Every structure is written in C-alpha cells, then in structure tokens.
Amino acid sequence: xxxxxxxxxxxxxxxxxxxxxxxxxxxxxxxxxxxxxxxxxxxxxxxxxxxxxxxxxxxxxxxxxxxxxxxxxxxxxxxxxxx
Amino acid sequence: xxxxxxxxxxxxxxxxxxxxxxxxxxxxxxxxxxxxxxxxxxxxxxxxxxxxxxxxxxxxxxxxxxxxxxxxxxxxxxxxxxxxxxxxxxxxxxxxxxxxxxxxxxxxxxxxxxxxxxxxxxxxxxxxxxxxxxxxxxxxxxxxxxxxxxxxxxxxxxxxxxxxxxxxxxxxxxxxxxxxxxxxxxx
Numbered sequence: 377x378x379x380x381x382x383x384x385x386x387x388x389x390x391x392x393x394x395x396x397x398x399x400x401x402x403x404x405x406x407x408x409x410x411x412x413x414x415x416x417x418x419x420x421x422x423x424x425x426x427x428x429x430x431x432x433x434x435x436x437x438x439x440x441x442x443x444x445x446x447x448x449x450x451x452x453x454x455x456x457x458x459x
Numbered sequence: 460x461x462x463x464x465x466x467x468x469x470x471x472x473x474x475x476x477x478x479x480x481x482x483x484x485x486x487x488x489x490x491x492x493x494x495x496x497x498x499x500x501x502x503x504x505x506x507x508x509x510x511x512x513x514x515x516x517x518x519x520x521x522x523x524x525x526x527x528x529x530x531x532x533x534x535x536x537x538x539x540x541x542x543x544x545x546x547x548x549x550x551x552x553x554x555x556x557x558x559x560x561x562x563x564x565x566x567x568x569x570x571x572x573x574x575x576x577x578x579x580x581x582x583x584x585x586x587x588x589x590x591x592x593x594x595x596x597x598x599x600x601x602x603x604x605x606x607x608x609x610x611x612x613x614x615x616x617x618x619x620x621x622x623x624x625x626x627x628x629x630x631x632x633x634x635x636x637x638x639x640x641x642x643x644x645x646x
Binding site: 386393395417421423424425429431434435437440443447448 | 476484496501508509512513517585589637644
C-alpha cells in the first residue's frame, strides 16, 4: 500500500464520515476495485467501526438519581455560585 | 424531548429540585456511559457522572436555553473525565493494559457462581479487547471516538461539546479510527 497515494486513506475517512463528494467517491471506488491492499485497509476500518459500535451499552447504576439528588444543596438555598 | 427538558430547566431555575431529578433520569445512562468509556472504572465513572449532574445543577443559570441541553451537559462530563485522566494518571494510555486488567472488567460484574456458555465467554473476550483498544487511545482521540461511535453524535455536535473546530474533530476521528484499526483488525 506504500505505493498508493496517502490521499486514498484520507478519502476513505471522508467517505466514512459521509462527507465525500461524488467525483472523489468515484475515484475512491475505482481505486478500491483495483488495489487489494487499500481494499483490505478499508474493510478493516469498517470492521473496526462495527466492533466499536458493538461495545455493549451500559446503564447507570441502580439508585443513581437518588444519589445525585442527595448531593444537591438543600432546597431554599440559592442556586448558583455568583448570584 | 428538548421541550420537556427546557420546561424542567425553567422549573429548576424557579427552585424546584424535583424537576432536576427528571433531568437526571433522562440523561443518566448517556452521561454514565461517556464517563465509563472514558475512565474505564465503574466507581470512577459513577463519581464522575454524579459530579457532572451536581455541576450542571449548580451552574444551570449559565446554560443558554437556545442551545441544545445535551451538548452543554456532555461537555461538562467530558471535561470532568479529561481532567480526571490528566490528574490521576498523566500517562494513562501507556499503562492502560495494567489498569485494564487490574480494574473492573466485563467479568467482574457477573456473580461468581455463574456458568457461561462458550459463545458468551467469547463475546465477552471480544468486548474486552474492544474496550482495551479504546482505552489505549490517547485521551484526545478517545473522547471523539466515544462521542461518535458510542453516543452516536454528529461531528458538528462533537465539535460543540469539546469546543474544538470541526476540522480538528475530523482529524481526531480519522486518527482514532486508524489507531483502533491497528488493534482490532485481527479480531
């Protein structure tokens, strides 16, 4: 892949961010169709994203809101520091 | 959701604390998740998430109602976490592997007697590898990756949250993705 222009990897990222222009998108697609290394690089990026997105979503611990409410200054006190 | 939040904020400003409880309920999971992915420690994440809401409550009068509330709130959370990372472990990402294995991991919240089916163990191992890869990212890349791929926020909103130019956010997402690719491509 060292022989490929750095620009190609940049285009992959633009594409992944949904920010690529039509003309450059064609350029990227054409390159990926002909260059196995870049195609692999792109596939790895796609896989990486899918893996990161699969990181299981977690929830706040039980009783979280009650704990926060207990931390608040008592009602009646003024809110804010400078007022 | 925004309309409800704006109404609750007005109630909080008038001194109604219960209304703040509803705001906490709405955002607690998102805020806790940002903190957990940034700090990778359940106790630290809970502390940071609580602190985020306390700070939001104390500074609610500085929130500009014309802007998105979540942006303001997530900014407090990410700044708090970045501060914690910098203060506690200046070279956090360098010893991440030690911190990760020594801290709480996906296994530790399963009760000890549980027998796991093989594919679940495997998927936990994959999860562990993903978390390690995220944790190995320097904090400036970690925050954009967490906001983009775990919280699924648009790049412009991430720029607003982190108070960075859009171009900088894009560069960090690109570099963060490349760094993650190096760790995850063999999975």
